[in-house]
Amino acid sequence: MNIRHWVRATSLVLALGGLLAQQPAAAAGPPPAEKVLRYAFNVAETGFDPAQVSDLYSARVIANIFDRPYKYDYLARPAQLRPSLAEAMPVVSPDYRTWTFQLRKGIYFADDPAFHGRKRELTAADVVYSFKRFFDPATKSPYYDTLAGLKPVGLEALRARAESSGHFDYDAEVEGVKALDRYTVRFQLAEPRPRMLYQLADSLTGSVVAREVVETYGDRIMEHPVGTGAFMLQSWRRASQLTLVRNPNFREEYFDGTPAADDAQAQAIAARLRGRRLPMVDKVVISIIEENQPRWLAFLNGEHDLVELPATFVNQAAPNGTLAPNLAKRGIGMARVPSTDVTMLFFNMTDKVVGGYSADKVALRRAIALALNSEEEVRLPRRGQAIVAQSFIMPNTSSYDPKWRTEMGSFDPARAVALLDMYGYTDKNGDGWRDMPDGSPLVLYYDSSGRSDSRELDEVMKKNLDAIGIRLVLRLGQWPEQLKAARAGKLMVWALGDAGTSPDSAEVLQYMYGGAIGELNFARFSLPAYDALYRKQQLMPEGPERDAVLREANRLLVAYMPYKARVHRVLTDMWQPWLVGYMRHPFARDFWRYVDIDTARESEARP
Incomplete structure (x- = not known):
């Protein structure tokens, strides 16, 4: 362009600028709607230091x-x-x-x-x-x-x-x-x-x-x-609500994944979200709602985008494993998956009543385990949303065998009674309850949360123990405090669960390792033969030889019963039609960055 053309073009631009300046400013478009992921925990958090x-x-x-x-x-x-x-x-x-x-x-x-x-x-x-x-x-x-x-x-x-x-x-x-x-x-x-x-x-x-x-x-x-990470903590009201927001310093990362060819859900997610900048939501708000009913109602009312369906409502929401028609009509999504977890009871091995390694103490713990009807637990309080655990090896891990059967999963009250009678745990004063061999009362103190779902589980446990003449006393408290007391060896019997974080079947076995007493070994179990097996499997690659070592370690746990494995849960997730990309992973916990909120559909479909 020569200088003359440049002057003429510049004059035209300036003239147009003057005309535009006399016109009303164009209305700015509304800012994009904030994308907020909302859901609830059913247990209060304890803090956010990875090492603690x-x-x-x-x-x-x-x-x-x-x-x-x-x-x-x-x-x-x-x-x-x-x-x-x-x-x-x-x-x-x-x-x-x-x-x-x-x-x-x-x-x-x-x-x-x-x-x-x-x-x-x-x-x-x-x-x-x-x-x-x-x-x-x-x-x-x-x-x-x-x-x-x-x-x-x-x-x-x-x-x-x-x-x-x-x-x-x-x-x-x-x-x-x-x-x-x-x-x-x-x-x-x-x-x-x-x-x-x-x-x-x-x-x-x-x-x-x-x-x-x-x-x-x-x-x-x-x-x-x-x-x-993708998010940072904005506010925290203990045991009430947490708010996290997008981390502006988070690196450049885009949605990707390798779905299996026969996995229709994963294939659909990949097709819709591949290449999107992560995270896709701006904020995550987590409420702490311990009781099942208000947590479920919050989801039904559209206040939460995602819920792990409480077993209490499974017959109404997903009868026979199928999404109820009223929820399907609303576009609710659902998936049922076997959880990589195990629920269990521990017996404090240093407690004067249930602890110890002598034959009479082992017999007491095994009798209690045989009296607990895990199939009834699955059928009644869990509404079929679990399978009876035969060992501590979890589904989705490398050594899990759904066909393996052990005494850990057995319900045999007659054998439990025979063990108790054989070792002197009989009713010595005629009050209908069994006593210790020395005549002192046999009383189990069991710490529980008292939540509605826990009460149902506690009722089954108490009924089972009543049937063999063992008195169970429930002590109610808050989970974080019970966790501290359990780690300090101050609880006699307590229920807990472990969720696997990798495909390694031996991960959970650290709960029974002698070197972990005061940390993850809540039962304070210490058996040199078990510890040797635990250390041996650490050196071994995956394969049949390692599987055999893990089975032998589990057999020792059946024999001494410091923990009673109860069930592996089956989880039913439900999500709102505007939540995009949700898919439970068996090990990873960082799904927030991979999901999106369809704000247009949210405004249309929210009740």
Whole structure:
């Protein structure tokens, strides 16, 4: 363009600008509707420090605030691991002792005053620090034994020095976990650990924290989670409501997945969402609603987008496993999946009534287990939404065999009575209740939440024990306090559950490992033969030989009965027609980033 044409074009633009300036400003369009995911927990959270938390509900929040070197493919079944913070899958030595990976560059923590106004990049030193925290005695991590079982070189010695000096030296270099440069991490293990990668993908043991955040907040770190994940905590009313918002520093990530060819649900999700920037929702609001009825009503009223259907309402909402017509008409989605979990009772092995390893104590625990009718539990309070557990090996894990049968799943009250009579647990004063062999009362103290669903389970348990003459006394309390008391060895009998976080069938067996007493071993069970099997299987790759070791470990648990496995739950998820992309994963807990809210349909369909 020559100078004359340029002058004429410029004059025209200026003239048009003057005319436009005299016109009313065009009305700005309305801002896009905020996308909010709303649902409820049925148990209160405890806090949000990955190294201190052991409950499922807090772990779900942590999974979305923090990130890990590896993650599960959201759509792949069976489960498959993919890089997350890491650039690629790790380089692993042939003997499974050395694991090396590089972190992606340009990943940043959410902004926090602990960083003094600077943008804080995640580095290899953060992975090293986060892993070391599990070994610091001051952290009192329930996962210390799990990670100590990996045998990272030098970390046990570092912990021992801290126990004697009162100070854990985070700056001491150890071979077990080491930053080779700003972005490269190497784990060096003293023994083979073929499943090390599962710990680097776990929402607790794999989550990466920043040292300055932990040191800034100290004892209040459970209240101040700062991670590199898709969301960050905005507000928290304990045991009432949590609000999380999109982390503006979250890295550039897009929806992807590898659905199986015969998985229609996963294929449809992939077709609709592939390539979308994550996360797709702006905010997540979680209410704590312990009772089933108000939680279910909140979903029916459109106040929540997702619900795990309480068993109490399964016959109305999904009779015979089919979505009720009134819900189908509303466009409600439904999926029933076997849960990777096991519910159980533990007996405190140090308790003077139910604890101990002598024949009479073993007989008492086995008699109690034989008297508990797990099939009745499945049929009545659980409304068919479970299967009787024959062992602690969970569905969806590598060694699970649905055809295996053991005494753990048996209901045999006649045999229970015979065991009690044989070892002197008889009614000695004629009041209709059995006494201890020494004549003192035989009373089981069982701590429960008192919620409506728990009451139904408690009623079945009490009826079963009444039938063999054992007195059961219920003590009601709040779950977080009961958890603390259980860990301290102050409860006689308590119910709990474990949800698997990986395909490893032996993950749950740490609850019975002697080295985990005071942490995950609530029963305080200590048996050298069992501990030897637990350690042996850690060295073995997947396969029939390892399966045989796991079965032998489970046989010892049947013989001594420190825990009674009850059921594996079957979960029925329901979601509103405007919730897009939801699909329960058997292990991953970070689904928030993968779902979307169709705000147009929400405004049309919300009741």
